[in-house]
Structure formats: structure tokens, C-alpha cells
Amino acid sequence: MSIRFDNRVAIVTGAGGGLGRAYALELARRGAKVVVNDLGGARDGTGHSDAALKVVEEIREAGGEAMSNGGSVTEYEQMEAMVAQAKEKWGGVHILINNAGVLRDKSFAKMAPEDFEFVVDVHLNGSANCTKAVWETMREQNYGRILMTASSTGLFGNFGQANYGAAKLGLAGLTKTLYLEGAKYNIKVNTLAPVAGTRMTEDIFPEAAFKLFTPESVAPAALYLVSEDAPSNAIVGAGAGVFQAAYVTLTPGVRLQGDELTPEGVADHWGEITDRTGEIVPQSGGEQAQTIFAKLQDG
Structure with missing residues (x-):
């Protein structure tokens, strides 16, 4: 079985580097037309760059089709404009990978409320903004594939990342409702919890691990989860070529009287x-x- 994305239009947020870049390049290599969205800031969300333009250039040099977009996922109107631009150029939007993110790590005792709010805004509200911007289009065309980016921090916790963990588990919860609401419109929604050596983790991972946990070793899971025959409502872990499934379970319980x-x-x-x-x-x-x-x- 060969997984292709011919005649599909994909939006990848945070695609100027790291995981997003790997997803965008591989989608384009397999036939997709790709909107490379990236605000281009530092990992704490500040600043700008031309990162998205460089990825678009890479895709075009390899014979693919792509356009750049510098909109912020925290601004719904900018996400609406991005979707409108893609539809005007290519006729629709079939795939959305919500990948954009930031880190502002501190213990909860030392974390300023604005740092909590900002990280939740980018990851959770930003993904909701992008998804809302494509939702009606996907319903109308009776086809959509959406991928949320969660994290082991959201699923299992991690010291110093209360803001990040809250946002990431929220995304898994968002997936669980959207897969139900999108089912009759052939919209499949999944959650990916990647472990990768990127700009976000370059001073966290040991050097040897950083080289092993490449974005390219995560990309196969992301592309499968937005493919024609993807499952829906899956939570998949991926890192260094290892792929896992995570579940929210419920015990039988006991009745007390x-x-x-x-x-x-x-x-x-x-x-x-x-x-x-x-x-x-x-x-x-x-x-x-x-x-x-x-x-x-x-x-």
C-alpha cells in the first residue's frame, strides 16, 4: 500500500522548522499542495523570521507546490484568511496538522499567570482557531483529516510544564469530541504525542538523543494519521522510529450503598x-x- 496525497491540500502550522517542516516536506513529496504556516518566532513565542519561506523554497525546488503563511494561530481572523487563500488558489483544504507551539517552562510556583495563559492560548486555542477555520470547508466537501499535537507532558505530566501539560491534554480532549461531530462528514481527527529533537528541545535532550530523535522519525505517524485510510480518535506516541498507542480507560468500578x-x-x-x-x-x-x-x- 502506497500512501499518497495527490489532489489534497494540507495546512501545517508551525512548519518553518522541526516537526512541522518534516511534515510539510513529506506531504509535498507525496503529492500534497502545502500551506506552510509559521509565525517564525523564538520558542517562547517572541520575534519573527522568514522560516516558512525557506520551507516553501525547499518544496518548490523538489518539484512540489507550496505557499507560505505568516499568520498567528492565536488570531482567528488570520486563520480564516489563510484558509480562504488556500481555497482560492487550490480549491479546498483537506488536511490540517496543528503543530504550532511555544514553551515557557517554570515550576507552577514561579510561573506568571500570563505565561500560563499564553502557552494555553497558542497550543489549545490556536489549534481550535485553525480547526474552526477549516471545519465548515471540510463538512461541505465531506472530507477532512485533522491532527492535534499533544505531548507526553499532557498525557502523563512533567515537572515545570503545568501550562504546556494543561494545553496538551486539552487537545486530546478536543479530539475526542471533534471525532464524534465530524464522523458523518468523513472528518477524522487524531492526536499525536511526538518526542523529537527540535528547536523546542535542543537544550533539554542530551546530544546523542537529540540526533536520534529526529523529526523525520516522527513524520510517518503524522502522515498516516491524516491519510485517506486513517483511524479516528487515536492517541499515538512517536519518537526515534518507535510508535505507541495511548488510551483513556475506565475501570468497572464499585457501587457503594x-x-x-x-x-x-x-x-x-x-x-x-x-x-x-x-x-x-x-x-x-x-x-x-x-x-x-x-x-x-x-x-
């Missing part, structure tokens, strides 16, 4: 409540209520 329906009762039954035997992976929030009703009926 009468004298046991107390905090002490929860404490007494904690081992049973957290027993993972028979746990499920709900496909919607309603399944939690369904499992509770099932427990009530069993009683």
Missing part, C-alpha cells in the same frame, strides 16, 4: 475502584453514564 456511601467507604474500597481488570476504552463520554446504569441494574 447505605452506610458505605461515605468518604470512608470510598477509602475502604479504593483497591476495587482502581482495579483495572475489565477496564474499557470509552468511545464517548456517555459511556461512563452507561456503565453506571449497568451497575445499578446489576444491583
Whole structure:
């Protein structure tokens, strides 16, 4: 099976370097027309550059089609304009990879509220802005593939990244609702948690690991998750050529009644409540209520 993107238009945010650049180059190599979006700032979100133009030049030199866009994902009107520009030039938008991001790492005790708000705004609200800007187009054309970029920090936590982790788990939650709302329109939405040596991690990773965890070793997962035959509602981890699946699970639980329906009762039954035997992976929030009703009926 050969995965191609001929006659598809893709938008990749934060594509001026690192993971976004790798995605844009590979999408173009496989036939997609690519909008290379990048504000071009430093990893804390400040400043500008011509990074997107350089990636567009790379794509064109390799025989592909691309255009640059310098809009900020935090400005919805700019994202609307980007989508309109792509539709005017190429007729539609079929793929969106929400990749743009920033870091402002500090322990929560030392983190200024504006640093928390800014990181959440770029990652979570920015991805929502881009997705909203393409959503109606994808519904109308009955086709869409959207990829959110989460993180192991969002899924599992990491010291000094409360702002980043909150935003990244929020993106996994956004995916879980949008996959439901987009299903009848053939819009598939997935979440990627990459581990890569990029500008964002160059002073965090040891040098040997930085060279091993290339953006190119993550790109295969990203491209599969926006392909014609992609799954939907998947959470995929990727790094250094290793690919994983993560899940939000729910244990069967325990029903407490009468004298046991107390905090002490929860404490007494904690081992049973957290027993993972028979746990499920709900496909919607309603399944939690369904499992509770099932427990009530069993009683």
C-alpha cells in the first residue's frame, strides 16, 4: 500500500522548522499542495523570521507546490484568511496538522499567570482557531483529516510544564469530541504525542538523543494519521522510529450503598475502584453514564 496525497491540500502550522517542516516536506513529496504556516518566532513565542519561506523554497525546488503563511494561530481572523487563500488558489483544504507551539517552562510556583495563559492560548486555542477555520470547508466537501499535537507532558505530566501539560491534554480532549461531530462528514481527527529533537528541545535532550530523535522519525505517524485510510480518535506516541498507542480507560468500578456511601467507604474500597481488570476504552463520554446504569441494574 502506497500512501499518497495527490489532489489534497494540507495546512501545517508551525512548519518553518522541526516537526512541522518534516511534515510539510513529506506531504509535498507525496503529492500534497502545502500551506506552510509559521509565525517564525523564538520558542517562547517572541520575534519573527522568514522560516516558512525557506520551507516553501525547499518544496518548490523538489518539484512540489507550496505557499507560505505568516499568520498567528492565536488570531482567528488570520486563520480564516489563510484558509480562504488556500481555497482560492487550490480549491479546498483537506488536511490540517496543528503543530504550532511555544514553551515557557517554570515550576507552577514561579510561573506568571500570563505565561500560563499564553502557552494555553497558542497550543489549545490556536489549534481550535485553525480547526474552526477549516471545519465548515471540510463538512461541505465531506472530507477532512485533522491532527492535534499533544505531548507526553499532557498525557502523563512533567515537572515545570503545568501550562504546556494543561494545553496538551486539552487537545486530546478536543479530539475526542471533534471525532464524534465530524464522523458523518468523513472528518477524522487524531492526536499525536511526538518526542523529537527540535528547536523546542535542543537544550533539554542530551546530544546523542537529540540526533536520534529526529523529526523525520516522527513524520510517518503524522502522515498516516491524516491519510485517506486513517483511524479516528487515536492517541499515538512517536519518537526515534518507535510508535505507541495511548488510551483513556475506565475501570468497572464499585457501587457503594447505605452506610458505605461515605468518604470512608470510598477509602475502604479504593483497591476495587482502581482495579483495572475489565477496564474499557470509552468511545464517548456517555459511556461512563452507561456503565453506571449497568451497575445499578446489576444491583
